[in-house]
Amino acid sequence: MLRRILSEDYPRSKPLTALLLIIVVSLVLGPFLFDGIRAFTTLGMICVFIMVVAAYDLMLGYTHIVSFAHTMFFGIGAYGVAMAIESMGNSFGAILVGLVGALAISFVLSLLLGLLSLRVKAIFFALVTLAVAFAFLSLVTQLYHVTGGEDGMRVRVPRELGPAFRPFEAPLPGIDIPTLLKGLLTQPWNLGQVWQESQFDLRFNGRNVMYYVLVAMATGVFLFLLRLVNSPFGRVLQAIRENEFRAEALGYRTVVYRTAVVILAALVATLAGAGFALINRYVNPENTLNFELMVFILLMCVIGGMGTVYGAVVGSTLFILAQNYLQDLLKWVGQYTAGIPVVENLLGADHWLLWFGVLFVLSVYFFPAGVVGQLRIWSMRRRSRQSPPPSGPAAEPEPEPQT
Template sequence: MLNRILSGDYPRSKPLTALLLIIVVSLLLGPFLFDGIRAFTTLGMICVFIMVVAAYDLMLGYTHIVSFAHTMFFGIGAYGVAMATSNIGSTFPAVLIGITGALALSFVLSLLLGLLSLRVKAIFFALVTLAVAFAFLSLVTQLYVITGGEDGMRVRVPRELGPAFRPLDGTLPGIDVPTLLKGLLTQPWNLGQVWQDSLFELRLSGRNVMYYALLAVSAGVFLFLLRLVNSPFGRVLQAIRENEFRAEALGYRTVVYRTAVVILAALVATLAGAAFALINRYVNPENTLNFELMVFILLMCVIGGMGTLYGAIVGSTLFILAQTYLQDLLKWVGQYTDGIPLVENLLGPGHWLLWFGLLFVLSVYFFPAGVVGQLRIWSMRRRSRDQQPPDGPEAEPLPQT
């Protein structure tokens, strides 16, 4: 059963399997383990960017297509839902109309982009996508009447997906893991009080329904892409990545396959953008179309490991957690470095970008193939050493008769 779900593509590393299990369990039990709107938003963003990074890895890691227009399709999905709910109303039909219209527009644009640009090589295609992305960003910024310009748009979420909607009466017990860990570090002698302080009552709401719907969509998209890359279609993509000329000589129309990948990645990014709009409830050019977001997506892909797809889960989780909680961690560490001039300044929350960049440099240095790729390499080397026969004394020659 598990073999069919994962399409025979297992993590192939015990540490990686453990890491993926921790992430999956945390996402599944997130509302019961982490209290507060900030934790809810962080969990939702991880689900959203798993889809975005997995789609980008399909292009970059499996086909070696460098595109800077990925955020354009992400923004189309977000603005599609925002404009539909603003003009039609905060209803499910409005959300579906917005998603359908955004998917249709993304399909047309990605098809044109593929047919017009994929016949050029590497850097030239990247430059074309960069120009198209900047042109679309400028268009959204200028159309203030339709898109709200730089001010953005508020997303009107259906009532059934809001915090005021209560599908069930009563509350459920929850354990706030950050509070528990903080208490164990600061008051290990008072375990009873630490446990009591970490408990909270979870009241199920429409927000939880929206989160689990997003989690199901994200899991479904990831498993679909995992199935795709392990199918004959995915083998052709990897052949194009390794040697496009040889793949074309074998009879495969590489332009068709590359265009199909661009279209598929664009549609997944559009769906993720729609989910982002529903979770964030506010869209503007900065959080959906900015070039900085494209750099973040590329970093997530590199940190997780290109050409692995599992790297989308690991890279998105590590990056978003660092981006969200690194300032809090520095603030906590800074409490114990007061009075030390140089260290106090370096560990200040205002320098979190410095440490964020340092963490990225260290991750690339120690994990040159990404976290997933490097863990697989280390596991493969360990298995090779274990399978080698131990060196023993040479066998004595048989006596001659």
């Protein structure tokens, strides 16, 4: 059963398997393991960007298509839902209409971009997509009466997805893992009190329902793309990545495959954008269409490992955790380095962007193939060293033919 679900594409590394299990358990049980709105928002963003990065990796990692218009489709999904709710009211029908309309617009635009690859390729295609993305950003910013301009739009979700909706009357038990770990580090001699302080009552509401909808969406997208890249269609994409001219010589219409990949990635990004609008409750050009967001998506793809769907899960999780909690970590470290002139300044919470860049450089240096790719390489080398060398007649070289 597991073989069919994962399309026989296993992590192929014990450390990677353990890391993925930790991420999956944390996402599935997140509301019961982490207390506070900040942790809830972080988990929701991880689910959203797993879909966004996996779709982008389908273009970059599997087909070698460099596009800077990915955030445009992400923004179309977010603004489509927000504008439909604004005009039709906060109902599920408005969400459906906004999502379908956004998917239709993304399909048309991505089809035009895909057909553009007939004449424009490589870096020139990337530059064209960059120009299109900037033009769309300018359009959204200037249409103030429709999109809210730079102020953005507030998303009013249905009652069933809001905090007022309570599917369970009684609170559910939860254990705050960060509080538990902090207590174990600071008070290991008082386990009873640490355990008591780490427990909290979860008031399960509509926001949690929306979160699990996002978890289901991310799981479905992940399994679908995993099946896709391990299908004959995915093999053709990898052949195009390695040598497009050879793939054409074998009879494959590479333009059709490239266009299909661009369309598919755009539709997944649009779906993720709709989920972002519903979980974030607010959309503006900065958090949906900004070029900085495109750079972040590219970094997540590189950190996790290009050409691996698992890399989208690992890269998105590590990047968003570092982005949200690195500053808090530096504040905690600063408590023990106070008074040391140079170290206190370098490890200040205000310099978190510096250390964020350092972590990215270190990840590229020690994991040149990404976290997923490098862990697989190390596991393959370890298995090759542990496997016994061949012996017997099969190991003896055949004599060279006499001339």
